[in-house]
Amino acid sequence: MIKTDAVIVGAGPTGLFCAHQLGIIGLKCEIVDNLDKIGGQCIELYPDKPIYDIPAVPECTGEELTNNLIEQIKSFKFNFHLNDRVQELKNENDKWIVKTSNGKEFETPNVIIAGGVGSFEPRKFPTKSAEKYDGKSVLYSIRDKSIFKDKSVVIFGGGDSALDWAIELSKTSKITLVHRRDEFRGAPASVQKVKELSESKVINLMTRYSIKDVKGNGSLESVEVKSETGESKVINADYVLGFFGLIMQLGPIAEWGLNLDKKTIPVNTENFETNKKGIFAIGDICTYPGKLKLILSGFHEGALAARGCFKYARPNEKYRFEFTTSSSTIKDRLGVKEND
């Protein structure tokens, strides 16, 4: 059991800056994210795209923003628990017991939900029959490519993941690449390469088709695809891979007994506490009149939520307002040397 002043659910920009705000007021926190990297949407959806509306930063990419936010909290040495999802919140003696899907447990007076629109999950095939094989022969990500050696693999999708894996696996497997239209959204060089491999009959390229059914008797045998005009074809397959990007699922957050408004959590704008004492929600996941789903709003929300945590974490102390420019306590916490 890890004891801490606050657990932050979500390592997106909002969770990261909130950690900074906790750090400068002298609180400790642990940060959990189910992705394998820090940065939330900025790193997962648009690492290379420039952002133009971060105050005082005229331009920076999603990745640069993330790296700077990580740099800004480095001195606090907070722990990140990646590849782990916060699954369960339980109240025990006025403390929250937080459990993750990997079995970690935290005890804390404060939980800060900075979960964006929930956790990212791969979009799956719409066909019910594919569920039976999910994780076995119907896959949405690749851990070990050696399992495909000398097998028939049908890949669906038109982005970089689909193209890159089609190219890579075509070296050792029989590949069919299926996409719903003729244009691909992957990098031009990969598109070109796939077209060449299709012309030389290394890859069987099928455009304007989508999945209709997967078939098998215990183990997967084939996949049926359909065109919009109703024509269908059956392709032998040992594995079916789908790369349709990520969708966001509220996931376990919906089961914590919090008031929900569609997929968001209503909060008060004084300290961003939810209907449950000691549970705060900030960033894209919270809602209140006038809410803007912007990074800058998340920063402000995190600053107030951090102050909100103080009274539960240090019930016998009084929070004192201080500037980072002048407070020697804050400078100590940040590990910076005083110049004057």
Added chain:
Amino acid sequence: MAKIKYIEFNGKEHEADVANGLSVMEGAIQNDIPGIDGDCGGGMSCATCHVYINDDEWYKKLPEKEMGEDDMLDQAYEPKSNSRLSCQLIVSDDLDGLKVHMPEKQA
């Protein structure tokens, strides 16, 4: 202003008067019409505002897709050639009478 008809996958119809300048997605959200999520708020980054334009005449009449819309539609639930992202359809008097069909689900 335009009257927009939103038709759920199960056939249930909803009609809403949507002000010019709003998107068809916003029209659904503001009128509590189920079937369109609009998770990213219209930023063309979630594909949870996906609709079908079943009437071919209407499909042709709509402004053409901008760059990126088809890429996002690749990631939608069961996209077809008459799919659109409703956050990219901006309401004007010209859209009066538009019917959009919602997919079985968004996410």
